Structure formats: structure tokens, C-alpha cells
Amino acid sequence: MTVSALFQEAYTGLKSLVIGLGITGKAFCQPGVTVIYPKEEVDNLSTFRGHVELIGKDEDPAVPRCVACGACVKACPSNCLTILCPVPAKEGEEAGPVVMGPAPQKGSKTPGAVIVDFSLCSLCGQCAKACPVDSLQFSDNPYMVRLDRREFQIDLLARLRRQAEQD
Amino acid sequence: MTPDLLSFDHPLTRLVVGLLCVFAFVGLNGLVLVWVERKVAGFVQLRPGPLHVGPYGLLQPIVDAVKLIGKQLAMPEGADRYLYWAAPLLAFAPVTVCFLPLPFGPDLAPMRLNIGLVLILAFSGLGVLSLILAGWGSNNKWGLLGAARAVAQSVAYEVPLLLSVMAVALTAGSLDLYQITAQQGGWPWQWYGVKNPLAFFIFLVCAVAETNRAPFDLPEAESELTAGFHTEYSGMGFGLFFLAEYANMIVVSGVAAALFLGGWQGPFLPGIMWFLVKVYAILLLMIWMRWTFPRVRFDQLLNLSWKWLTPLALIDLVLVVIVAGFGG
Numbered sequence: 275m276t277v278s279a280l281f282q283e284a285y286t287g288l289k290s291l292v293i294g295l296g297i298t299g300k301a302f303c304q305p306g307v308t309v310i311y312p313k314e315e316v317d318n319l320s321t322f323r324g325h326v327e328l329i330g331k332d333e334d335p336a337v338p339r340c341v342a343c344g345a346c347v348k349a350c351p352s353n354c355l356t357i358l359c360p361v362p363a364k365e366g367e368e369a370g371p372v373v374m375g376p377a378p379q380k381g382s383k384t385p386g387a388v389i390v391d392f393s394l395c396s397l398c399g400q401c402a403k404a405c406p407v408d409s410l411q412f413s414d415n416p417y418m419v420r421l422d423r424r425e426f427q428i429d430l431l432a433r434l435r436r437q438a439e440q441d
Numbered sequence: 442m443t444p445d446l447l448s449f450d451h452p453l454t455r456l457v458v459g460l461l462c463v464f465a466f467v468g469l470n471g472l473v474l475v476w477v478e479r480k481v482a483g484f485v486q487l488r489p490g491p492l493h494v495g496p497y498g499l500l501q502p503i504v505d506a507v508k509l510i511g512k513q514l515a516m517p518e519g520a521d522r523y524l525y526w527a528a529p530l531l532a533f534a535p536v537t538v539c540f541l542p543l544p545f546g547p548d549l550a551p552m553r554l555n556i557g558l559v560l561i562l563a564f565s566g567l568g569v570l571s572l573i574l575a576g577w578g579s580n581n582k583w584g585l586l587g588a589a590r591a592v593a594q595s596v597a598y599e600v601p602l603l604l605s606v607m608a609v610a611l612t613a614g615s616l617d618l619y620q621i622t623a624q625q626g627g628w629p630w631q632w633y634g635v636k637n638p639l640a641f642f643i644f645l646v647c648a649v650a651e652t653n654r655a656p657f658d659l660p661e662a663e664s665e666l667t668a669g670f671h672t673e674y675s676g677m678g679f680g681l682f683f684l685a686e687y688a689n690m691i692v693v694s695g696v697a698a699a700l701f702l703g704g705w706q707g708p709f710l711p712g713i714m715w716f717l718v719k720v721y722a723i724l725l726l727m728i729w730m731r732w733t734f735p736r737v738r739f740d741q742l743l744n745l746s747w748k749w750l751t752p753l754a755l756i757d758l759v760l761v762v763i764v765a766g767f768g769g
Contacts, residue, residue: 284749291734294733294734295729295730295733297733298485298729298732298733299729301484301485301486301487302481302484302485302729303484304487306483306484306487306488306489307487307488308487308488308489310489310492
């Protein structure tokens, strides 16, 4: 390496250091982007993801579009979704009390229970992507605080019914 | 006690009072600097920094200090008991001595020494000994690696530091920090830092390296050596290293202000204010650099010192000798 090249390198290096100081100096003078949560809240909640929720049918918002196919359960990488359907009675047997089993079940096109364990969920959205009838979406409820982790087992059917009543 | 000892003119009384004032100054400024450091880090990264303890998080360093003091003193198995506990004390003690010859104002210096510069350089060189003891005594591989790095770094950067200081001492014709300050003026064009910017630049780079601050914080590189020489220290053992680091920063900033920025001299404001303003300006620059630059690699660190700073400092020194020789 020639001497002039050496000095050229030193010059560009020093210049980059000054540019770096300029960038952090500018950032120092800008207002921060952190929202100090209990005191203030963000105004663009729609860009945040809450836990998943069911979407009701257009004609009856209290009934989900869900067809209990179990695609979301299969797609979920953290196993936080549970869909239960009534198990059909076997042929020749008398219809006893209703037994619930994991979806899909033959002959059952509506879910008996949809439960999401939010303590396991990583909000990846694979379930909503896998749903063939677009029955799942992120809720706008990112501020969720509970004292007991069992309270993160959310019954989505009950939630949908509550939402339908409110509207 | 003889009555003579009680009079303020007695050297021993002066020393004790001076050291007490220095302890108070270091403690207070350590707290302020911790807060400033964390606030600057926050603002640079677009976040608020400490916020909830006291107004603007001002009481956060006090809470931190109380936490550190309240912690149990722990020592790892197989550590050398005496060296392990001597190291943090040895890290902090020499730094306080370095404050003694600093001229805080036209008539405010803990001790007036005609070889103050030599005293500071000698005792700041002692600091690295504590890092070696800490690294060796704590029976930890990270500690030992950090200590080894500290030695190589200290040896490499003390040379250009001394040379750049020598250039100023030659220009001023004195090793007394008070005298050197007095020979500069209150305006920037009268400062040695402006008359001899190369020496100032070399001094600043070496000062950052000597205080083990980022981007030259290799002895304690968190991402490679967990915490380097103080990996095993907790509680006030760590607290003393921490305080010594900030005290070291204040010392080098004070020396830089006295040597290159005209010390206490300046218009309108009283001398002590000007001195503190200049010291804090350099401290802010060091903190700013820490949160801007990534850590250098070890070979880059040594190359920078031996291939660039040392030759440049030598050339600068020769130029100063020639100018001083012609100037009479």
C-alpha cells in the first residue's frame, strides 16, 4: 500500500466517524419514539396485533363463519388453538350425551367451542392465513393484562356472542 | 495534634482537606455522569432513558448506588482473597490522587505542584495495575483475558499520550498545570488545543483508550468477555470500579481542559464555572462517542496506536521543538 493510499484510507475513515457522530447527534435532538404506556397510549391501534378473534357471518354476527375444519389448529406453530366439535354417534349405537372431540369431526360444520391460549400465542397469524373461510382476524386489543395466566384461555365463541350483542 | 497541623497552611492538613473535597466531588459527579450517560444513550436511541425515579429520573443513580451498596460481597471459589479485594481499592485510590494538582479555578486547586502533570501521568498509569490484579485474582478466564488486553492497551496508548502532553509542556515550558493554564487565554485562539490541534486530537483518542471507554473498551468488552476484568465483581466491588472509571474520565477531561482548552480562563463567568463547562463538554463528547462508534478489533486498536498515533505524536513533538527553538 502506498503512503498516499494509506492517508486516503485514514481520511475516509475519519470522515465516516464524523458522519456517524452527526447521525447520533441528530437523533439526540429528535423527540423519542417510545410511548410511556400507562401515561399515554398509541393512536394507531389498528397497526397492532391483539389475540385472534372469530368473524361472524354477515347474516348473523353471533354465529362464526367457521366450518370447524381444523386448518387453523394444524397451522398453529405453538399449539394454542383448540376447536371442539360434537363427536357423531357410531352407527347402531344409541345417541347418548354429547361427547366433544377435536375438529374436524364428520358431519359437524359448526364449532362447539373455540379456545385460544394467549399465553402460548406468538401472534404470527398463520391461523388466520390458513383459514379457508376467513373466519379469524387479529383483535384490536393489544393492551391485555391479567393476574392469572389461566385467564389467557380465551373462549372465542363467547367473545363473538358478546360482540354481537354490543353492536 | 500540634496547633500547626490545624492551620490550613500545613501541607498535611491541606492534603486531607483536599482529598475529602475530591471524594465529595468524585461521588457527586459520578452520580451526575451516570445519569447523563443513560440519558444521552436514551436520546441517541430515540427512547426516554431513566424517567420514573424522581423528576426526569434524576434520582435513578442514587437508587442504583444504594442497590450496589446493599448487595452482598461475593468472591468466587479459588480466587486470591487479598488480590481480589485489593483490586477495586487500588482502582479507585490512585484516581483521587490525580485530582490533587488539577487547577479548578485561578485560586482553587487542592494542591499546587510544580510537577503536577508528572504526578497525574504516573498515578493514572497505576490504574492498569488494578485491572491486572482484578483479572488475575478473580480466577476467571474472562477476567484474565480482559486483564491481558488492558496491559497491551495501556502500554500502547500511554506512549502517544505522553508525547502529546510533552508537546504542550514544551510549548508552555512548565509541568505545572496551573502555569500551563495561565499561559493560555480566555479566547479559543489563545488555547493550545487550537494552536496545536494534532496534539489535542491525539490526546483525546488516547484519553478514551486510557479510560477504557468505547470504542476502545476491550478490557471489559461485554459482547466478547461478559465484563472482562470485573466479571466476578458484584456489589460495591463493582461499584468502585464503576466509580473509578467515571473518576478517570473526569481526570482526563480536566487535564484536557487545562492543557488544551485554557482551563479556568474565559470571559464573564467565574473561573470554576468555565473549568466545569469545559470538562463537561469533553465528557459529553466521550459519552457521545461511546453511543456512536462500534468497538474496534484488538489488532485495529494496537495498529492505530503504534502505526498512527505514536509517529504522529513524534512528528508533532519535533515540530513543536523546532517552533519553540526558533521562537526562543
